[in-house]
Amino acid sequence: MSVSDGLVVFLCIVVAGIVVAGAAALHRVVANHEFTEELPQPSNAQQSYMRVVRSRKWPLFHVDERLPPSTMTSSV
Structure with missing residues (x-):
């Protein structure tokens, strides 16, 4: 009783x-x-x-000179 080649390949893949x-x-x-x-x-x-x-590289795009979000304070 021998094992077929296809079964060996399938078991290797599994x-x-x-x-x-x-x-x-x-x-x-x-x-x-x-x-x-x-x-x-x-x-x-x-x-x-x-x-x-x-702003130098892409003059067509408007670069807003805001503070980064981590330093902005909320007025609420």
């Missing part, structure tokens, strides 16, 4: 899929902390510089 799914699940659990950390916010000087660069 085992490979299980290994990939298990590795993805393990990566999600282990690396979860890395992806949930907040990205560092750019400084006000960097935001100002990027506004100047954008």
Whole structure:
């Protein structure tokens, strides 16, 4: 009683899929902390510089010289 070639290929594909799914699940659990950390916010000087660069590069677009949202105060 021998196993057909098609069955061997199918079993290899199934085992490979299980290994990939298990590795993805393990990566999600282990690396979860890395992806949930907040990205560092750019400084006000960097935001100002990027506004100047954008206004030079695209003069047709109006670049508003407002304060970044993190420094704006609410009057409500």
